[in-house]
Amino acid sequence: MTQENKKIIFHIDMDAFFASIEQRDSPEFKGKPVIVGALPGNRGVVSAASYEARKYGIHSAMPISQAYSRCPHGIYLRPRMRVYAKVSKEVMAILNSFSPQIEQISIDEAFMNMSGTQKLWGPPKKAAKIFTKQIHNTLQLTASIGIAPNKFLAKLASDMNKPNGITEVPFNPEEIVLWLAPLSVSKIWGVGKKTQQALATLGIRSISELQKIPLKELESRFGKQGTSLYNLCRGIDLRDIEGHEKAKSISREHTFNNDSYDAEEWYGTLLSLSGDVAKRSRKASRKGKTVVLTYRTPDFKRYTRHLTLVQPTNLSKHIYESACILLKKEIPRLKSLRLIGVGITNFDTAIQTDLFENGKKTKAWNASEEAMDIISNRYGKDAILRAREVTERKKKK
Ligand SMILES: [Mg+2]
Structure with a gap:
Protein backbone atom coordinates (compact mmCIF):
# COMPACT_ATOMS: atom_id res chain seq x y z
CA MET A 1 0.00 0.00 0.00
CA VAL A 169 1.26 3.86 16.24
CA PRO A 170 3.43 1.93 13.75
CA PHE A 171 1.58 1.13 10.52
CA ASN A 172 3.37 -2.12 9.73
CA PRO A 173 1.43 -5.21 11.00
CA GLU A 174 4.49 -6.92 12.54
CA GLU A 175 5.49 -3.76 14.35
CA ILE A 176 1.93 -3.28 15.59
CA VAL A 177 2.01 -6.74 17.20
CA LEU A 178 5.21 -5.79 19.04
CA TRP A 179 3.88 -2.37 19.99
CA LEU A 180 0.80 -3.93 21.60
CA ALA A 181 2.60 -6.83 23.31
CA PRO A 182 3.58 -5.18 26.63
CA LEU A 183 0.15 -3.62 27.28
CA SER A 184 -2.47 -5.02 29.62
CA VAL A 185 -5.41 -6.90 28.10
CA SER A 186 -7.65 -4.31 29.78
CA LYS A 187 -6.55 -1.90 27.04
CA ILE A 188 -8.35 -3.97 24.42
CA TRP A 189 -11.58 -2.47 23.17
CA GLY A 190 -14.54 -4.29 24.75
CA VAL A 191 -12.54 -6.02 27.48
CA GLY A 192 -14.28 -5.12 30.73
CA LYS A 193 -13.78 -6.49 34.22
CA LYS A 194 -15.58 -9.76 33.43
CA THR A 195 -13.46 -10.68 30.42
CA GLN A 196 -10.36 -9.49 32.24
CA GLN A 197 -11.12 -11.89 35.08
CA ALA A 198 -11.88 -14.74 32.70
CA LEU A 199 -8.55 -14.17 30.95
CA ALA A 200 -6.72 -13.90 34.28
CA THR A 201 -7.95 -17.36 35.29
CA LEU A 202 -6.20 -18.62 32.13
CA GLY A 203 -3.05 -16.80 33.24
CA ILE A 204 -3.44 -14.11 30.59
CA ARG A 205 -2.79 -10.57 31.74
CA SER A 206 -0.73 -8.94 29.02
CA ILE A 207 -1.51 -8.67 25.34
CA SER A 208 1.65 -10.64 24.52
CA GLU A 209 0.22 -13.57 26.52
CA LEU A 210 -3.05 -13.26 24.64
CA GLN A 211 -1.25 -13.20 21.29
CA LYS A 212 0.02 -16.74 22.01
CA ILE A 213 -3.48 -18.25 22.27
CA PRO A 214 -4.73 -19.92 19.08
CA LEU A 215 -7.90 -18.62 17.44
CA LYS A 216 -9.72 -21.93 17.97
CA GLU A 217 -9.15 -21.87 21.70
CA LEU A 218 -10.30 -18.27 22.06
CA GLU A 219 -13.43 -18.97 20.04
CA SER A 220 -14.30 -22.08 22.01
CA ARG A 221 -13.96 -20.18 25.28
CA PHE A 222 -15.36 -16.77 24.33
CA GLY A 223 -17.48 -17.41 21.25
CA LYS A 224 -17.80 -14.41 18.97
CA GLN A 225 -15.81 -12.24 21.38
CA GLY A 226 -12.96 -14.74 21.02
CA THR A 227 -12.65 -13.87 17.32
CA SER A 228 -12.54 -10.20 18.13
CA LEU A 229 -9.96 -10.75 20.91
CA TYR A 230 -7.78 -12.66 18.45
CA ASN A 231 -7.93 -9.82 15.95
CA LEU A 232 -7.65 -6.89 18.35
CA CYS A 233 -4.61 -8.25 20.20
CA ARG A 234 -2.88 -8.13 16.79
CA GLY A 235 -4.18 -4.63 16.14
CA ILE A 236 -6.70 -5.73 13.52
CA ASP A 237 -9.89 -3.67 13.57
CA LEU A 238 -12.02 -3.35 10.47
CA ARG A 239 -14.63 -0.91 11.80
CA ASP A 240 -15.10 2.11 9.60
CA ILE A 241 -15.62 5.70 10.61
CA GLU A 242 -19.31 6.31 10.80
CA GLY A 243 -19.69 9.70 9.24
CA HIS A 244 -22.91 11.56 9.55
CA GLU A 245 -23.72 12.45 5.96
CA LYS A 246 -27.15 10.98 6.55
CA ALA A 247 -28.96 10.81 9.87
CA LYS A 248 -28.32 7.33 11.20
CA SER A 249 -30.97 7.53 13.85
CA ILE A 250 -33.95 9.53 14.99
CA SER A 251 -34.01 10.10 18.71
CA ARG A 252 -35.20 12.33 21.51
CA GLU A 253 -33.84 12.84 25.00
CA HIS A 254 -35.04 14.51 28.15
CA THR A 255 -32.88 15.86 30.96
CA PHE A 256 -34.63 15.94 34.31
CA ASN A 257 -34.54 19.22 36.22
CA ASN A 258 -33.38 17.30 39.25
CA ASP A 259 -32.01 13.76 39.17
CA SER A 260 -35.11 11.60 39.03
CA TYR A 261 -35.51 8.75 41.53
CA ASP A 262 -38.96 7.85 40.27
CA ALA A 263 -39.17 4.91 37.87
CA GLU A 264 -42.75 5.89 37.04
CA GLU A 265 -41.44 9.23 35.83
CA TRP A 266 -38.86 7.42 33.64
CA TYR A 267 -41.54 5.32 31.98
CA GLY A 268 -43.81 8.32 31.58
CA THR A 269 -41.03 10.31 29.93
CA LEU A 270 -40.23 7.41 27.60
CA LEU A 271 -43.84 7.33 26.53
CA SER A 272 -43.95 10.91 25.38
CA LEU A 273 -40.46 10.74 23.83
CA SER A 274 -41.48 7.59 21.92
CA GLY A 275 -44.43 9.53 20.56
CA ASP A 276 -42.12 12.29 19.31
CA VAL A 277 -39.67 9.84 17.74
CA ALA A 278 -42.50 7.99 15.99
CA LYS A 279 -43.95 11.20 14.68
CA ARG A 280 -40.62 12.44 13.34
CA SER A 281 -39.91 9.07 11.73
CA ARG A 282 -43.28 9.09 10.00
CA LYS A 283 -42.64 12.60 8.79
CA ALA A 284 -39.31 11.44 7.33
CA SER A 285 -40.99 8.28 5.96
CA ARG A 286 -38.46 6.12 7.71
CA LYS A 287 -38.71 2.96 9.74
CA GLY A 288 -36.06 1.64 12.07
CA LYS A 289 -35.44 -1.93 13.03
CA THR A 290 -33.52 -1.20 16.22
CA VAL A 291 -34.87 0.70 19.21
CA VAL A 292 -32.26 2.44 21.33
CA LEU A 293 -32.67 3.37 24.97
CA THR A 294 -30.24 5.98 26.28
CA TYR A 295 -29.76 7.13 29.82
CA ARG A 296 -27.32 9.13 31.85
CA THR A 297 -26.72 8.50 35.53
CA PRO A 298 -25.91 11.40 37.90
CA ASP A 299 -22.16 10.87 37.31
CA PHE A 300 -22.79 11.85 33.66
CA LYS A 301 -22.02 8.38 32.40
CA ARG A 302 -24.01 7.61 29.32
CA TYR A 303 -25.42 4.18 28.60
CA THR A 304 -27.15 2.89 25.49
CA ARG A 305 -29.13 -0.32 25.12
CA HIS A 306 -30.41 -1.79 21.87
CA LEU A 307 -33.28 -4.01 20.93
CA THR A 308 -33.64 -5.21 17.36
CA LEU A 309 -37.15 -5.97 16.20
CA VAL A 310 -38.29 -8.55 13.69
CA GLN A 311 -39.71 -5.81 11.46
CA PRO A 312 -38.84 -2.13 11.16
CA THR A 313 -41.28 0.29 12.71
CA ASN A 314 -42.15 3.93 13.19
CA LEU A 315 -45.05 3.39 15.56
CA SER A 316 -44.88 4.90 19.00
CA LYS A 317 -46.48 1.80 20.53
CA HIS A 318 -43.66 -0.43 19.23
CA ILE A 319 -40.96 2.05 20.15
CA TYR A 320 -42.34 2.60 23.63
CA GLU A 321 -42.85 -1.09 24.35
CA SER A 322 -39.32 -1.94 23.20
CA ALA A 323 -37.86 0.89 25.27
CA CYS A 324 -39.79 -0.46 28.29
CA ILE A 325 -38.33 -3.93 27.80
CA LEU A 326 -34.83 -2.39 27.73
CA LEU A 327 -35.46 -0.15 30.74
CA LYS A 328 -36.96 -2.96 32.77
CA LYS A 329 -33.70 -4.92 32.45
CA GLU A 330 -31.72 -1.94 33.76
CA ILE A 331 -34.03 -1.08 36.66
CA PRO A 332 -32.39 -3.34 39.29
CA ARG A 333 -29.11 -1.44 39.03
CA LEU A 334 -30.50 2.07 38.69
CA LYS A 335 -31.03 4.46 41.58
CA SER A 336 -31.56 7.74 39.82
CA LEU A 337 -31.33 9.21 36.35
CA ARG A 338 -30.22 12.53 35.00
CA LEU A 339 -31.37 11.95 31.45
CA ILE A 340 -33.41 9.45 29.51
CA GLY A 341 -33.89 9.10 25.78
CA VAL A 342 -35.18 6.82 23.10
CA GLY A 343 -34.58 6.49 19.39
CA ILE A 344 -34.75 4.25 16.39
CA THR A 345 -31.90 3.31 14.11
CA ASN A 346 -30.95 0.59 11.64
CA PHE A 347 -33.24 2.12 9.06
CA ASP A 348 -34.86 0.00 6.46
CA THR A 349 -33.38 1.02 3.14
CA ALA A 350 -35.81 -0.99 1.03
CA ILE A 351 -38.97 0.72 -0.11
CA GLN A 352 -41.58 0.21 2.56
CA THR A 353 -44.26 -2.27 1.67
CA ASP A 354 -47.32 -3.36 3.49
CA LEU A 355 -45.82 -6.77 3.89
CA PHE A 356 -45.76 -6.80 7.64
CA GLU A 357 -48.59 -4.43 8.15
CA ASN A 358 -51.10 -6.99 6.99
CA GLY A 359 -51.96 -7.69 10.58
CA LYS A 360 -55.15 -5.79 11.35
CA LYS A 361 -53.82 -4.63 14.70
CA THR A 362 -50.78 -2.91 13.23
CA LYS A 363 -52.92 -1.26 10.59
CA ALA A 364 -55.26 0.04 13.24
CA TRP A 365 -52.36 1.40 15.28
CA ASN A 366 -50.93 3.02 12.19
CA ALA A 367 -54.20 4.72 11.41
CA SER A 368 -54.73 5.92 14.97
CA GLU A 369 -51.18 7.23 15.28
CA GLU A 370 -51.49 9.07 11.99
CA ALA A 371 -54.76 10.56 13.18
CA MET A 372 -52.98 11.72 16.33
CA ASP A 373 -50.30 13.37 14.19
CA ILE A 374 -52.98 15.31 12.36
CA ILE A 375 -54.75 16.43 15.51
CA SER A 376 -51.60 17.36 17.38
CA ASN A 377 -50.26 19.23 14.36
CA ARG A 378 -53.44 21.26 14.27
CA TYR A 379 -54.15 21.82 17.95
CA GLY A 380 -50.77 21.49 19.56
CA LYS A 381 -49.00 18.73 21.37
CA ASP A 382 -51.18 18.74 24.47
CA ALA A 383 -54.37 18.18 22.51
CA ILE A 384 -53.82 14.46 22.63
CA LEU A 385 -52.38 12.60 25.53
CA ARG A 386 -52.28 8.90 25.86
CA ALA A 387 -53.81 7.38 28.97
CA ARG A 388 -50.52 6.97 30.77
CA GLU A 389 -49.42 10.51 30.10
CA VAL A 390 -52.69 11.77 31.53
CA THR A 391 -52.10 9.97 34.82
CA GLU A 392 -48.51 11.27 34.87
CA ARG A 393 -49.67 14.85 34.54
CA LYS A 394 -52.35 14.47 37.17
CA LYS A 395 -49.83 13.12 39.63
CA LYS A 396 -47.58 16.11 39.18
CA LYS A 397 -50.32 18.57 40.04
MG1 LIG B 1 -11.18 13.56 27.36
Whole structure:
Protein backbone atom coordinates (compact mmCIF):
# COMPACT_ATOMS: atom_id res chain seq x y z
CA MET A 1 0.00 0.00 0.00
CA THR A 2 1.39 3.39 -0.91
CA GLN A 3 1.60 6.31 1.46
CA GLU A 4 -1.16 8.04 -0.46
CA ASN A 5 -3.92 5.49 -0.08
CA LYS A 6 -3.18 3.96 3.31
CA LYS A 7 -5.87 4.31 5.92
CA ILE A 8 -5.09 6.94 8.55
CA ILE A 9 -7.35 7.42 11.53
CA PHE A 10 -7.01 10.11 14.21
CA HIS A 11 -8.61 9.81 17.62
CA ILE A 12 -8.94 13.19 19.27
CA ASP A 13 -9.52 13.37 22.99
CA MET A 14 -9.77 16.69 24.79
CA ASP A 15 -7.67 16.78 27.96
CA ALA A 16 -9.64 16.87 31.25
CA PHE A 17 -12.36 18.56 29.22
CA PHE A 18 -14.81 19.90 31.84
CA ALA A 19 -12.08 20.87 34.31
CA SER A 20 -9.98 22.54 31.60
CA ILE A 21 -12.93 24.66 30.49
CA GLU A 22 -13.43 25.79 34.11
CA GLN A 23 -9.74 26.68 34.39
CA ARG A 24 -9.89 28.56 31.10
CA ASP A 25 -12.99 30.52 32.08
CA SER A 26 -11.75 31.35 35.60
CA PRO A 27 -8.01 32.06 35.38
CA GLU A 28 -7.77 32.01 39.19
CA PHE A 29 -8.33 28.21 38.97
CA LYS A 30 -5.29 27.68 36.73
CA GLY A 31 -2.67 25.39 38.23
CA LYS A 32 -5.06 24.36 41.00
CA PRO A 33 -6.87 21.10 41.68
CA VAL A 34 -10.32 21.58 40.11
CA ILE A 35 -12.95 18.91 40.65
CA VAL A 36 -16.18 19.08 38.64
CA GLY A 37 -19.12 16.99 39.83
CA ALA A 38 -21.18 16.73 42.98
CA LEU A 39 -20.33 19.18 45.76
CA PRO A 40 -18.69 17.89 48.96
CA GLY A 41 -21.27 17.15 51.62
CA ASN A 42 -23.64 15.77 48.99
CA ARG A 43 -23.98 12.32 47.55
CA GLY A 44 -22.54 11.94 44.09
CA VAL A 45 -19.34 11.49 42.19
CA VAL A 46 -16.53 13.29 40.39
CA SER A 47 -17.28 13.82 36.72
CA ALA A 48 -13.95 15.41 35.82
CA ALA A 49 -10.70 16.27 37.60
CA SER A 50 -7.96 18.64 36.46
CA TYR A 51 -4.45 17.21 36.14
CA GLU A 52 -3.52 19.00 39.38
CA ALA A 53 -6.37 17.15 41.13
CA ARG A 54 -5.32 13.83 39.60
CA LYS A 55 -2.02 14.13 41.47
CA TYR A 56 -4.07 13.49 44.62
CA GLY A 57 -5.39 10.28 43.08
CA ILE A 58 -8.72 11.86 42.21
CA HIS A 59 -10.38 10.48 39.08
CA SER A 60 -13.81 10.54 37.49
CA ALA A 61 -16.54 8.33 38.97
CA MET A 62 -14.87 8.51 42.42
CA PRO A 63 -17.35 9.34 45.22
CA ILE A 64 -17.10 13.03 46.01
CA SER A 65 -16.59 12.33 49.74
CA GLN A 66 -13.48 10.33 48.90
CA ALA A 67 -12.18 13.09 46.63
CA TYR A 68 -12.73 15.64 49.39
CA SER A 69 -10.84 13.62 51.97
CA ARG A 70 -7.89 13.38 49.55
CA CYS A 71 -7.93 17.04 48.66
CA PRO A 72 -9.96 19.26 51.01
CA HIS A 73 -8.45 22.45 49.56
CA GLY A 74 -9.56 21.59 46.01
CA ILE A 75 -11.92 23.75 44.01
CA TYR A 76 -15.23 21.92 43.77
CA LEU A 77 -17.63 22.97 41.03
CA ARG A 78 -20.98 21.85 39.69
CA PRO A 79 -20.85 20.97 35.98
CA ARG A 80 -22.02 23.56 33.45
CA MET A 81 -23.19 21.10 30.81
CA ARG A 82 -24.57 23.77 28.47
CA VAL A 83 -21.21 25.49 28.30
CA TYR A 84 -19.38 22.19 27.73
CA ALA A 85 -21.81 21.21 24.98
CA LYS A 86 -21.22 24.54 23.24
CA VAL A 87 -17.43 24.14 23.41
CA SER A 88 -17.83 20.59 22.15
CA LYS A 89 -19.60 21.94 19.05
CA GLU A 90 -16.73 24.37 18.51
CA VAL A 91 -14.22 21.52 18.73
CA MET A 92 -16.19 19.47 16.21
CA ALA A 93 -16.37 22.44 13.86
CA ILE A 94 -12.56 22.64 13.87
CA LEU A 95 -12.37 18.90 13.19
CA ASN A 96 -14.69 19.30 10.25
CA SER A 97 -12.37 21.85 8.69
CA PHE A 98 -9.65 19.16 8.58
CA SER A 99 -11.60 16.14 7.39
CA PRO A 100 -15.10 15.62 6.08
CA GLN A 101 -15.38 12.30 7.85
CA ILE A 102 -15.83 12.74 11.58
CA GLU A 103 -17.37 10.36 14.07
CA GLN A 104 -18.07 12.00 17.40
CA ILE A 105 -18.16 9.37 20.12
CA SER A 106 -18.67 11.51 23.20
CA ILE A 107 -18.79 15.14 24.24
CA ASP A 108 -14.99 15.46 24.02
CA GLU A 109 -13.86 12.66 21.73
CA ALA A 110 -14.02 11.93 18.03
CA PHE A 111 -12.51 9.86 15.28
CA MET A 112 -11.39 11.51 12.06
CA ASN A 113 -10.60 9.84 8.80
CA MET A 114 -7.36 11.47 7.64
CA SER A 115 -6.66 9.05 4.79
CA GLY A 116 -5.64 10.81 1.61
CA THR A 117 -5.20 14.21 3.26
CA GLN A 118 -1.38 14.20 2.97
CA LYS A 119 -1.30 16.66 0.11
CA LEU A 120 -3.37 19.08 2.11
CA TRP A 121 -1.94 18.71 5.63
CA GLY A 122 1.33 16.85 5.20
CA PRO A 123 2.31 13.66 7.02
CA PRO A 124 -0.03 12.62 9.87
CA LYS A 125 2.13 13.82 12.73
CA LYS A 126 2.56 17.23 11.18
CA ALA A 127 -1.19 17.43 10.52
CA ALA A 128 -1.87 16.54 14.15
CA LYS A 129 0.44 19.35 15.30
CA ILE A 130 -1.30 21.91 13.08
CA PHE A 131 -4.57 20.61 14.38
CA THR A 132 -3.81 20.77 18.13
CA LYS A 133 -2.32 24.21 17.60
CA GLN A 134 -5.54 25.40 16.03
CA ILE A 135 -7.62 23.99 18.89
CA HIS A 136 -5.33 25.72 21.34
CA ASN A 137 -5.34 29.05 19.53
CA THR A 138 -9.10 29.07 19.03
CA LEU A 139 -10.33 27.57 22.28
CA GLN A 140 -7.38 27.82 24.72
CA LEU A 141 -7.77 24.10 25.39
CA THR A 142 -5.49 21.15 24.77
CA ALA A 143 -6.21 17.88 23.04
CA SER A 144 -4.36 14.60 22.72
CA ILE A 145 -4.27 12.71 19.45
CA GLY A 146 -3.70 9.10 18.52
CA ILE A 147 -2.66 8.35 14.95
CA ALA A 148 -3.14 4.80 13.68
CA PRO A 149 -4.35 2.63 10.82
CA ASN A 150 -7.65 1.95 12.63
CA LYS A 151 -10.04 3.14 15.34
CA PHE A 152 -9.01 0.71 18.08
CA LEU A 153 -5.32 1.60 17.85
CA ALA A 154 -5.97 5.34 17.46
CA LYS A 155 -8.06 5.44 20.64
CA LEU A 156 -5.47 3.44 22.51
CA ALA A 157 -2.72 5.80 21.35
CA SER A 158 -4.46 9.08 22.22
CA ASP A 159 -4.46 8.01 25.87
CA MET A 160 -0.72 7.29 26.03
CA ASN A 161 0.81 10.74 26.24
CA LYS A 162 -1.85 12.86 27.88
CA PRO A 163 -2.15 15.79 28.20
CA ASN A 164 -1.30 17.58 24.96
CA GLY A 165 0.33 14.49 23.46
CA ILE A 166 0.51 13.18 19.92
CA THR A 167 1.14 9.44 19.66
CA GLU A 168 1.66 7.62 16.40
CA VAL A 169 1.26 3.86 16.24
CA PRO A 170 3.43 1.93 13.75
CA PHE A 171 1.58 1.13 10.52
CA ASN A 172 3.37 -2.12 9.73
CA PRO A 173 1.43 -5.21 11.00
CA GLU A 174 4.49 -6.92 12.54
CA GLU A 175 5.49 -3.76 14.35
CA ILE A 176 1.93 -3.28 15.59
CA VAL A 177 2.01 -6.74 17.20
CA LEU A 178 5.21 -5.79 19.04
CA TRP A 179 3.88 -2.37 19.99
CA LEU A 180 0.80 -3.93 21.60
CA ALA A 181 2.60 -6.83 23.31
CA PRO A 182 3.58 -5.18 26.63
CA LEU A 183 0.15 -3.62 27.28
CA SER A 184 -2.47 -5.02 29.62
CA VAL A 185 -5.41 -6.90 28.10
CA SER A 186 -7.65 -4.31 29.78
CA LYS A 187 -6.55 -1.90 27.04
CA ILE A 188 -8.35 -3.97 24.42
CA TRP A 189 -11.58 -2.47 23.17
CA GLY A 190 -14.54 -4.29 24.75
CA VAL A 191 -12.54 -6.02 27.48
CA GLY A 192 -14.28 -5.12 30.73
CA LYS A 193 -13.78 -6.49 34.22
CA LYS A 194 -15.58 -9.76 33.43
CA THR A 195 -13.46 -10.68 30.42
CA GLN A 196 -10.36 -9.49 32.24
CA GLN A 197 -11.12 -11.89 35.08
CA ALA A 198 -11.88 -14.74 32.70
CA LEU A 199 -8.55 -14.17 30.95
CA ALA A 200 -6.72 -13.90 34.28
CA THR A 201 -7.95 -17.36 35.29
CA LEU A 202 -6.20 -18.62 32.13
CA GLY A 203 -3.05 -16.80 33.24
CA ILE A 204 -3.44 -14.11 30.59
CA ARG A 205 -2.79 -10.57 31.74
CA SER A 206 -0.73 -8.94 29.02
CA ILE A 207 -1.51 -8.67 25.34
CA SER A 208 1.65 -10.64 24.52
CA GLU A 209 0.22 -13.57 26.52
CA LEU A 210 -3.05 -13.26 24.64
CA GLN A 211 -1.25 -13.20 21.29
CA LYS A 212 0.02 -16.74 22.01
CA ILE A 213 -3.48 -18.25 22.27
CA PRO A 214 -4.73 -19.92 19.08
CA LEU A 215 -7.90 -18.62 17.44
CA LYS A 216 -9.72 -21.93 17.97
CA GLU A 217 -9.15 -21.87 21.70
CA LEU A 218 -10.30 -18.27 22.06
CA GLU A 219 -13.43 -18.97 20.04
CA SER A 220 -14.30 -22.08 22.01
CA ARG A 221 -13.96 -20.18 25.28
CA PHE A 222 -15.36 -16.77 24.33
CA GLY A 223 -17.48 -17.41 21.25
CA LYS A 224 -17.80 -14.41 18.97
CA GLN A 225 -15.81 -12.24 21.38
CA GLY A 226 -12.96 -14.74 21.02
CA THR A 227 -12.65 -13.87 17.32
CA SER A 228 -12.54 -10.20 18.13
CA LEU A 229 -9.96 -10.75 20.91
CA TYR A 230 -7.78 -12.66 18.45
CA ASN A 231 -7.93 -9.82 15.95
CA LEU A 232 -7.65 -6.89 18.35
CA CYS A 233 -4.61 -8.25 20.20
CA ARG A 234 -2.88 -8.13 16.79
CA GLY A 235 -4.18 -4.63 16.14
CA ILE A 236 -6.70 -5.73 13.52
CA ASP A 237 -9.89 -3.67 13.57
CA LEU A 238 -12.02 -3.35 10.47
CA ARG A 239 -14.63 -0.91 11.80
CA ASP A 240 -15.10 2.11 9.60
CA ILE A 241 -15.62 5.70 10.61
CA GLU A 242 -19.31 6.31 10.80
CA GLY A 243 -19.69 9.70 9.24
CA HIS A 244 -22.91 11.56 9.55
CA GLU A 245 -23.72 12.45 5.96
CA LYS A 246 -27.15 10.98 6.55
CA ALA A 247 -28.96 10.81 9.87
CA LYS A 248 -28.32 7.33 11.20
CA SER A 249 -30.97 7.53 13.85
CA ILE A 250 -33.95 9.53 14.99
CA SER A 251 -34.01 10.10 18.71
CA ARG A 252 -35.20 12.33 21.51
CA GLU A 253 -33.84 12.84 25.00
CA HIS A 254 -35.04 14.51 28.15
CA THR A 255 -32.88 15.86 30.96
CA PHE A 256 -34.63 15.94 34.31
CA ASN A 257 -34.54 19.22 36.22
CA ASN A 258 -33.38 17.30 39.25
CA ASP A 259 -32.01 13.76 39.17
CA SER A 260 -35.11 11.60 39.03
CA TYR A 261 -35.51 8.75 41.53
CA ASP A 262 -38.96 7.85 40.27
CA ALA A 263 -39.17 4.91 37.87
CA GLU A 264 -42.75 5.89 37.04
CA GLU A 265 -41.44 9.23 35.83
CA TRP A 266 -38.86 7.42 33.64
CA TYR A 267 -41.54 5.32 31.98
CA GLY A 268 -43.81 8.32 31.58
CA THR A 269 -41.03 10.31 29.93
CA LEU A 270 -40.23 7.41 27.60
CA LEU A 271 -43.84 7.33 26.53
CA SER A 272 -43.95 10.91 25.38
CA LEU A 273 -40.46 10.74 23.83
CA SER A 274 -41.48 7.59 21.92
CA GLY A 275 -44.43 9.53 20.56
CA ASP A 276 -42.12 12.29 19.31
CA VAL A 277 -39.67 9.84 17.74
CA ALA A 278 -42.50 7.99 15.99
CA LYS A 279 -43.95 11.20 14.68
CA ARG A 280 -40.62 12.44 13.34
CA SER A 281 -39.91 9.07 11.73
CA ARG A 282 -43.28 9.09 10.00
CA LYS A 283 -42.64 12.60 8.79
CA ALA A 284 -39.31 11.44 7.33
CA SER A 285 -40.99 8.28 5.96
CA ARG A 286 -38.46 6.12 7.71
CA LYS A 287 -38.71 2.96 9.74
CA GLY A 288 -36.06 1.64 12.07
CA LYS A 289 -35.44 -1.93 13.03
CA THR A 290 -33.52 -1.20 16.22
CA VAL A 291 -34.87 0.70 19.21
CA VAL A 292 -32.26 2.44 21.33
CA LEU A 293 -32.67 3.37 24.97
CA THR A 294 -30.24 5.98 26.28
CA TYR A 295 -29.76 7.13 29.82
CA ARG A 296 -27.32 9.13 31.85
CA THR A 297 -26.72 8.50 35.53
CA PRO A 298 -25.91 11.40 37.90
CA ASP A 299 -22.16 10.87 37.31
CA PHE A 300 -22.79 11.85 33.66
CA LYS A 301 -22.02 8.38 32.40
CA ARG A 302 -24.01 7.61 29.32
CA TYR A 303 -25.42 4.18 28.60
CA THR A 304 -27.15 2.89 25.49
CA ARG A 305 -29.13 -0.32 25.12
CA HIS A 306 -30.41 -1.79 21.87
CA LEU A 307 -33.28 -4.01 20.93
CA THR A 308 -33.64 -5.21 17.36
CA LEU A 309 -37.15 -5.97 16.20
CA VAL A 310 -38.29 -8.55 13.69
CA GLN A 311 -39.71 -5.81 11.46
CA PRO A 312 -38.84 -2.13 11.16
CA THR A 313 -41.28 0.29 12.71
CA ASN A 314 -42.15 3.93 13.19
CA LEU A 315 -45.05 3.39 15.56
CA SER A 316 -44.88 4.90 19.00
CA LYS A 317 -46.48 1.80 20.53
CA HIS A 318 -43.66 -0.43 19.23
CA ILE A 319 -40.96 2.05 20.15
CA TYR A 320 -42.34 2.60 23.63
CA GLU A 321 -42.85 -1.09 24.35
CA SER A 322 -39.32 -1.94 23.20
CA ALA A 323 -37.86 0.89 25.27
CA CYS A 324 -39.79 -0.46 28.29
CA ILE A 325 -38.33 -3.93 27.80
CA LEU A 326 -34.83 -2.39 27.73
CA LEU A 327 -35.46 -0.15 30.74
CA LYS A 328 -36.96 -2.96 32.77
CA LYS A 329 -33.70 -4.92 32.45
CA GLU A 330 -31.72 -1.94 33.76
CA ILE A 331 -34.03 -1.08 36.66
CA PRO A 332 -32.39 -3.34 39.29
CA ARG A 333 -29.11 -1.44 39.03
CA LEU A 334 -30.50 2.07 38.69
CA LYS A 335 -31.03 4.46 41.58
CA SER A 336 -31.56 7.74 39.82
CA LEU A 337 -31.33 9.21 36.35
CA ARG A 338 -30.22 12.53 35.00
CA LEU A 339 -31.37 11.95 31.45
CA ILE A 340 -33.41 9.45 29.51
CA GLY A 341 -33.89 9.10 25.78
CA VAL A 342 -35.18 6.82 23.10
CA GLY A 343 -34.58 6.49 19.39
CA ILE A 344 -34.75 4.25 16.39
CA THR A 345 -31.90 3.31 14.11
CA ASN A 346 -30.95 0.59 11.64
CA PHE A 347 -33.24 2.12 9.06
CA ASP A 348 -34.86 0.00 6.46
CA THR A 349 -33.38 1.02 3.14
CA ALA A 350 -35.81 -0.99 1.03
CA ILE A 351 -38.97 0.72 -0.11
CA GLN A 352 -41.58 0.21 2.56
CA THR A 353 -44.26 -2.27 1.67
CA ASP A 354 -47.32 -3.36 3.49
CA LEU A 355 -45.82 -6.77 3.89
CA PHE A 356 -45.76 -6.80 7.64
CA GLU A 357 -48.59 -4.43 8.15
CA ASN A 358 -51.10 -6.99 6.99
CA GLY A 359 -51.96 -7.69 10.58
CA LYS A 360 -55.15 -5.79 11.35
CA LYS A 361 -53.82 -4.63 14.70
CA THR A 362 -50.78 -2.91 13.23
CA LYS A 363 -52.92 -1.26 10.59
CA ALA A 364 -55.26 0.04 13.24
CA TRP A 365 -52.36 1.40 15.28
CA ASN A 366 -50.93 3.02 12.19
CA ALA A 367 -54.20 4.72 11.41
CA SER A 368 -54.73 5.92 14.97
CA GLU A 369 -51.18 7.23 15.28
CA GLU A 370 -51.49 9.07 11.99
CA ALA A 371 -54.76 10.56 13.18
CA MET A 372 -52.98 11.72 16.33
CA ASP A 373 -50.30 13.37 14.19
CA ILE A 374 -52.98 15.31 12.36
CA ILE A 375 -54.75 16.43 15.51
CA SER A 376 -51.60 17.36 17.38
CA ASN A 377 -50.26 19.23 14.36
CA ARG A 378 -53.44 21.26 14.27
CA TYR A 379 -54.15 21.82 17.95
CA GLY A 380 -50.77 21.49 19.56
CA LYS A 381 -49.00 18.73 21.37
CA ASP A 382 -51.18 18.74 24.47
CA ALA A 383 -54.37 18.18 22.51
CA ILE A 384 -53.82 14.46 22.63
CA LEU A 385 -52.38 12.60 25.53
CA ARG A 386 -52.28 8.90 25.86
CA ALA A 387 -53.81 7.38 28.97
CA ARG A 388 -50.52 6.97 30.77
CA GLU A 389 -49.42 10.51 30.10
CA VAL A 390 -52.69 11.77 31.53
CA THR A 391 -52.10 9.97 34.82
CA GLU A 392 -48.51 11.27 34.87
CA ARG A 393 -49.67 14.85 34.54
CA LYS A 394 -52.35 14.47 37.17
CA LYS A 395 -49.83 13.12 39.63
CA LYS A 396 -47.58 16.11 39.18
CA LYS A 397 -50.32 18.57 40.04
MG1 LIG B 1 -11.18 13.56 27.36
